Amino acid sequence: SQTIHQWPATLVQPVGSPLSLECTVEGTSNPNLYWYRQAAGRGLQLLFYSVGIGQISSEVPQNLSASRPQDRQFILSSKKLLLSDSGFYLCAWSIDSGMVQFFGPGTRLTVL
Amino acid sequence: AQTVTQSQPEMSVQEAETVTLSCTYDTSESDYYLFWYKQPPSRQMILVIRQEAYKQQNATENRFSVNFQKAAKSFSLKISDSQLGDAAMYFCAYRSSQFSDNYGQNFVFGPGTRLSVLP
Known part of the structure; x- marks a missing residue:
C-alpha cells in the first residue's frame, strides 16, 4: 500500500x-x-506541484521554493523565512491522472 | 476559473443525529470530480467520499452520502448517525477531468466547515 511521510512534524524557526x-x-x-499551506482556521492554498523529477510549477509567488530531486521526494525550501510563512504545510500525492489526492500528516511551522 | 463555496463556517450536530454540510461550485466544464475531505484535530486530511459528475447516482460510503445536483452545481454531504469521531473540518473539493500537465491547477478546495458533535 502507498504511504506518504512528512518531516519534521513541528518546527519553530526565527525570522x-x-x-x-x-x-x-x-x-x-x-x-x-x-505542497499546500493552511493558515490557522483557513482552507488550503496550493503552493507548488510537480508531475515529474525536476518539474516544478508554482501557483503563488513567494519566498518559498520547491524541488523534486527524486521520483518520490518533494522538498519545500526557503532561504529566509518571514513571519507570514507560519502555518500548517501539507504534502499530497496523486496517481491515475490525478483524480484523487492523498495527504501526508503535515508539518506545523511557527516563525518567531 | 473554478471556485468552491462552503457557506457554513461552523455546524453542530447531536450524537446519533443526521447533519448535512453544504457545498456549491462554479464551473463551465461538463465533466469533473467532486470530493469531501475530513480534517480531524490531528490535521491529517482524509478522503471521505468522491463523486464523478457523469454519474447520476449519488455516492455513498457507509454513514456518509452525498446529494449531487449537477444543474444547481451543488454537492452536499450527509452524515447519518453522527459519532464523536466525526468532529472535524470538512473540505469540499473540485477536480477537472481534463488531462493536463498542469494537474495542480485542477484541484480547488473550499474554505471548510467545522463540524462539532455534541454528546
Whole structure:
C-alpha cells in the first residue's frame, strides 16, 4: 500500500532563517506531488506541484521554493523565512491522472 | 476559473443525529470530480467520499452520502448517525477531468466547515 511521510512534524524557526521540509511517498511510482499551506482556521492554498523529477510549477509567488530531486521526494525550501510563512504545510500525492489526492500528516511551522 | 463555496463556517450536530454540510461550485466544464475531505484535530486530511459528475447516482460510503445536483452545481454531504469521531473540518473539493500537465491547477478546495458533535 502507498504511504506518504512528512518531516519534521513541528518546527519553530526565527525570522530570516532557512527552511527545508521533506515529503516522501512509498509504494507508488511517478506520482504527482503537491505542497499546500493552511493558515490557522483557513482552507488550503496550493503552493507548488510537480508531475515529474525536476518539474516544478508554482501557483503563488513567494519566498518559498520547491524541488523534486527524486521520483518520490518533494522538498519545500526557503532561504529566509518571514513571519507570514507560519502555518500548517501539507504534502499530497496523486496517481491515475490525478483524480484523487492523498495527504501526508503535515508539518506545523511557527516563525518567531 | 473554478471556485468552491462552503457557506457554513461552523455546524453542530447531536450524537446519533443526521447533519448535512453544504457545498456549491462554479464551473463551465461538463465533466469533473467532486470530493469531501475530513480534517480531524490531528490535521491529517482524509478522503471521505468522491463523486464523478457523469454519474447520476449519488455516492455513498457507509454513514456518509452525498446529494449531487449537477444543474444547481451543488454537492452536499450527509452524515447519518453522527459519532464523536466525526468532529472535524470538512473540505469540499473540485477536480477537472481534463488531462493536463498542469494537474495542480485542477484541484480547488473550499474554505471548510467545522463540524462539532455534541454528546
